[in-house]
Amino acid sequence: MTDRATIKTMSMRSRLSVRLSHIALVLFAAFAFFNSDAVAHSYQQGDIAIGHIWARATAAGATTAAVYVPLKNNGTEPDKLMGASTALADQVTIHEMLMNNGVMKMVEHDSIVLDPGKIVSLQPGGLHLMVTGLKQQIKQGDMFPLTLRFEKAGSINVEVKIEAINAMEPMPSGMSH
Numbered sequence: 001m002t003d004r005a006t007i008k009t010m011s012m013r014s015r016l017s018v019r020l021s022h023i024a025l026v027l028f029a030a031f032a033f034f035n036s037d038a039v040a041h042s043y044q045q046g047d048i049a050i051g052h053i054w055a056r057a058t059a060a061g062a063t064t065a066a067v068y069v070p071l072k073n074n075g076t077e078p079d080k081l082m083g084a085s086t087a088l089a090d091q092v093t094i095h096e097m098l099m100n101n102g103v104m105k106m107v108e109h110d111s112i113v114l115d116p117g118k119i120v121s122l123q124p125g126g127l128h129l130m131v132t133g134l135k136q137q138i139k140q141g142d143m144f145p146l147t148l149r150f151e152k153a154g155s156i157n158v159e160v161k162i163e164a165i166n167a168m169e170p171m172p173s174g175m176s177h
């Protein structure tokens, strides 16, 4: 390697490390909002902060899956999650698990209101996105594409992380993606 090539490699390396530490800081700041142990992926669409979005792996032959995600409206006006869609399934609807006389039942909602400054968590046992008519098995460690549609903030394409089939909380996944 010539001296010139060595210098070029070194300067590229230092630029890369500066950029990586910047990304780590931004990720840390984003996740402080959600008070989450899982350092994982997140998104921003307009005023809406979208935290780690995940689903459980499905068993072979299963055609439904539930998607969980914390949402925070950082704006000053209310917004709404209007729905979602994915090419991997026929339909995605907004559901909530509710206890009714000791029996769990699923209620469908048209939308979820996102009040300014508040976090709404779609999580096991409560609100979730119900994916029906899944066209393929989703496997732990994979990601699948999902489009979230907000009334004011618009639509955003995200990647849903697939956790273990019996996961109750997203697994700490380090900085792997």
Ligand SMILES: [Cu+2]
Pocket: 066, 095, 096, 106, 128, 129, 130
């Ligand atoms: Cu459901």
